[in-house]
Amino acid sequence: MRRVVRQSKFRHVFGQAVKNDQCYDDIRVSRVTWDSSFCAVNPRFVAIIIEASGGGAFLVLPLHKTGRIDKSYPTVCGHTGPVLDIDWCPHNDQVIASGSEDCTVMVWQIPENGLTLSLTEPVVILEGHSKRVGIVAWHPTARNVLLSAGCDNTIIIWNVGTGEALLNLDDIHSDMIYNVSWNRNGSLICTASKDKKVRVIDPRKQEIVAEKEKAHEGARPMRAIFLADGNVFTTGFSRMSERQLALWNPKNMEEPIALHEMDTSNGVLLPFYDPDTSIIYLCGKGDSSIRYFEITDESPYVHYLNTFSSKEPQRGMGYMPKRGLDVNKCEIARFFKLHERKCEPIIMTVPRKSDLFQDDLYPDTAGPEAALEAEEWFEGRNADPLLISLKHGYIPGKNRDLKVVKKNILDSKPTANKKCDLISVPKKTADTASVQNEAKLDEILKEIKSIKDTICNQDERISKLEQQMAKIAA
Numbered sequence: 001m002r003r004v005v006r007q008s009k010f011r012h013v014f015g016q017a018v019k020n021d022q023c024y025d026d027i028r029v030s031r032v033t034w035d036s037s038f039c040a041v042n043p044r045f046v047a048i049i050i051e052a053s054g055g056g057a058f059l060v061l062p063l064h065k066t067g068r069i070d071k072s073y074p075t076v077c078g079h080t081g082p083v084l085d086i087d088w089c090p091h092n093d094q095v096i097a098s099g100s101e102d103c104t105v106m107v108w109q110i111p112e113n114g115l116t117l118s119l120t121e122p123v124v125i126l127e128g129h130s131k132r133v134g135i136v137a138w139h140p141t142a143r144n145v146l147l148s149a150g151c152d153n154t155i156i157i158w159n160v161g162t163g164e165a166l167l168n169l170d171d172i173h174s175d176m177i178y179n180v181s182w183n184r185n186g187s188l189i190c191t192a193s194k195d196k197k198v199r200v201i202d203p204r205k206q207e208i209v210a211e212k213e214k215a216h217e218g219a220r221p222m223r224a225i226f227l228a229d230g231n232v233f234t235t236g237f238s239r240m241s242e243r244q245l246a247l248w249n250p251k252n253m254e255e256p257i258a259l260h261e262m263d264t265s266n267g268v269l270l271p272f273y274d275p276d277t278s279i280i281y282l283c284g285k286g287d288s289s290i291r292y293f294e295i296t297d298e299s300p301y302v303h304y305l306n307t308f309s310s311k312e313p314q315r316g317m318g319y320m321p322k323r324g325l326d327v328n329k330c331e332i333a334r335f336f337k338l339h340e341r342k343c344e345p346i347i348m349t350v351p352r353k354s355d356l357f358q359d360d361l362y363p364d365t366a367g368p369e370a371a372l373e374a375e376e377w378f379e380g381r382n383a384d385p386l387l388i389s390l391k392h393g394y395i396p397g398k399n400r401d402l403k404v405v406k407k408n409i410l411d412s413k414p415t416a417n418k419k420c421d422l423i424s425v426p427k428k429t430a431d432t433a434s435v436q437n438e439a440k441l442d443e444i445l446k447e448i449k450s451i452k453d454t455i456c457n458q459d460e461r462i463s464k465l466e467q468q469m470a471k472i473a474a
Contacts, residue, residue: 009360010279010294013332015308015348024048024061024343025068029315034084034134035178035221035268035285038316039343040096041336042088043324043396045110047096048343049083049316050075056083056100062114074115076108078122084134090321091143091370092399095123097160099133105148107160109402124404128156128165135179139186141385142377143370144402147189147203149177155191157203159374163404166378167203183226184275187382190232190250192222198234200250204380212253216244221268227295228275231257233302235269235282243269245282245293247301258301262291272319276363277332279305283317290317290335290346308346312339322365323394332361362390368397369470373463405456 028051030038038049049058056079061069081101089095094110106122129150139145144161153175157167175194182189188209190200198215199208216222216236224234232248242264246256262269267284274281278295280302289309293302318336325331333348352358367388372381388394 010277010292010305010332010350012351013292013306013308013348014351015290015346017310017337018345018347022066022345024066025341026071027059027069027338027342029338029340029343030082032082032084035270036085036134036316037270037283037318039318039336039338040086040088041318041320041324041334042093043321043394044093045088045096045114046318046336046343047076047086047088048318048338049086052077052082055080056098056102058083058086058098060096060110060115065114074118076110076115076119078106078108078120079104081132084132085136087136087138089138089402090140090366091138091368092402093368093396094399095402097136097138097146097148099136099148099150101132103127103129103132103150105129105133105136105146105158107146107402107404112399123402124160124163126156126158126160126163126165128158128168129154135177137180137182139377140182140184140366141186141370141383142372142374144374145186145377147180147182149180149191151176153177155180155189155201155203159378160402161374161404167206169201169203169206172199172201172206172208178221179223179225181225183230184228185382185384186377188226188250190224190226192224192234192236194221196222198222198224198232198248198253200232204378210250210253212248215246215248215256218242218244220266223269223271225271225273227273228278231295233271233273233280233295235271240264241266243284245269245271245302247295258299260300260302260304270317272317272333272335274322274333276322276365277361279332281319281333281335283314283335283337285315286313288313292348308348310337310346312337312344314338315340318343322362323367323388323390325390327357327362327390327393328355330358330361357391359391364389403455403459405452405459 030049040047047060057075057077079100083100085099097107105126107124109123131151133150135149137147146158149155153173155169156165178192180191196214198212200210217239218237220237222236234246243262247258267286269282269284272281280293282291291307292305314337316338320334330350330352335346337344364387366385369386371383371386
């Protein structure tokens with residue numbers, strides 16, 4: 001009987017939408033027909049993809065900036081096509097990545113107190129996809145490692161710190177990629193694709209570790225995410241268009257550990273997972289409900305807990321990381337539900353009589369510090385997330401500015417050389433003034449290179465000192 005009680009700890013999760021004055025009103029949420037969540041949240045900001053004429057844009061609002069949002073409120077608007085996906089960096093609450101129909105990925109640095117002017121200049125533009133980029137996902141434990149997936153069926157993994165594409169997985173998928181998920185330590189990724197296959201991939205070896213054909217028989221989009229124990233959770237459709245969820249062990253993908261049919265609806269189920277409590281929240285696009293399930297080691301493995309229902313259908317959904325929740329109110333999840341014209345926070349709490357910190361609800365959770373540098377991960381190292389306690393709540397610290405040092409351009413200077421070569425052909429017949437200009441250009445390029453090299457060395461030194469300081473503090 002005790003076991004049953006333990007499983008029902010979250011049975012009485014109480015979901016409640018906030019009052020109207022705490023919503024974000026008068027937002028023109030994007031109408032793009034793309035199955036991403038259109039919203040990304042962290043303990044400082046909420047970002048929402050919006051309708052924009054002549055390009056793509058998204059809003060970034062400080063969490064406290066509730067109420068009616070003025071039409072002239074500044075946006076992040078550097079893309080030339082609609083924005084399809086956005087993702088906050090887990091190691092820097094002021095850095096966000098966006099993927100767009102213009103085939104580029106852009107990484108942005110948001111000012112500490114939010115935007116006062118529209119932001120058109122990203123920190124770095126990552127170009128490598130030949131078709132629209134529909135998925136961006138930061139590495140969970142390595143600093144400055146970003147994954148992007150496009151409609152060219154290619155996954156590229158970038159070192160944002162240098163602006164380089166370091167891994168290009170272009171021959172693994174034969175059809176469109178619906179979603180990509182990192183595992184807990186970022187050593188593997190799992191993908192769901194239009195060819196109805198779920199694949200578990202080792203990105204650094206560029207090989208498929210496990211795959212399942214027809215994980216769900218239906219033709220509509222699937223989703224696949226990693227759980228903390230290494231299993232894979234999928235949502236999809238049966239042949240009869242019934243929505244399904246399934247649990248798989250990557251070591252044996254023949255049969256699912258569990259397979260449940262839910263209902264008949266054509267909205268794609270977006271799964272949001274809390275690794276600390278093993279709860280999965282399913283938000284269907286176009287649904288007006290959020291269902292939640294607990295994953296356990298005992299049959300039936302996926303336990304239905306409850307459903308939060310509201311009147312309005314959801315266009316998209318943002319999910320707050322654990323460190324952004326209010327532990328004093330026993331809040332275990334917070335969603336940011338997108339309507340057609342507003343964003344409405346929904347708070348999930350487990351009612352408790354005691355005012356004391358509930359350590360069974362809040363085990364140590366992933367903190368904002370990166371466990372690895374990008375170079376270490378690309379060299380083959382793995383590390384679990386660095387955990388923090390939420391006992392006294394989470395206070396956001398000061399973030400380092402994202403600096404991009406384009407090593408590939410500095411080391412070989414291919415673009416500069418090409419420019420000089422192109423210029424030098426007609427120069428032979430030109431006057432001496434242009435030759436002097438060329439010499440000046442070379443001089444300036446050399447000086448820029450030496451300054452950037454110095455900055456790069458200083459950055460490396462700073463990060464080493466920070467690591468030493470963290471070790472001493474720990």
